[in-house]
Amino acid sequence: MNIDIKIPREYKKYTPKVLNELTKNGYFDDVDEIKNKSHILENKIKEEFIIKKTEVIGQWMSGGADSSILAYMLCKKIKEENLNIKFQPLSVRRGRGWNPIYAGHVIDFIEDELDFKMNDHIVYYPDINDEYQRETKEFRDRDMENFNTGKIDILYSGITCNPPEDDVTISKNKERTRDESAERPLESWSGFAYYINPFFKINKKDIKKLYDKYKLTHTLFPITRSCEGSDYETGNYTFHCGKCWWCEERLWAFGFLDQPAQEFIYD
């Protein structure tokens, strides 16, 4: 399984002056439109770019299997290629507050495994009573802020695609935007924001192959968490419910949810 994870060493960004003007004119006020808007802007302003060296790459980490293996691969690449680039893990405490905690475990594991130091984990705490803010808008708000302030140069996501349409062994996820056929760019660049989504065209079974390739199926995978079950179905978020779609997908791809096979010996 060869997935090319690319880390550009430099990229073009609008000059601070252009960014200021755009901000003043309210171009970035509607954060929901951030990606679309930045493409429009790209056509409007052609000249005023600076070449910026990539210093920090960021990634939203949910503690799930997909974002965890991507973080591992990125950190491994930085280390092996001796790149002068920092890795910034980011998480949001969502409605079920376990994401940052599981992401924290994953970060500790990767740092130990690779003998690699990430930047300190940043966790955002939006209003827990505001569902739209905590599940959706918080991510975009913080993206805007982090691209604007230069805290990150490139933002990666570990989002995968749904299982193949014709696979009858798993039910359909409700997020149609994750379908194999959905038009989603692996890379989206504008003078303002730069996103790379290396897993947009691969599904959870491909993710399993990556875990196998790096011999992490019985070490890292079991400490990740994808479940959206409720507190009473999951022992207050300590184990997988085995019933929600995300558990179903995990079983479909890996054959088990989270029980580490202690006796497993790699050949």
Ligand SMILES: [Zn+2]
């Ligand atoms: Zn579940």
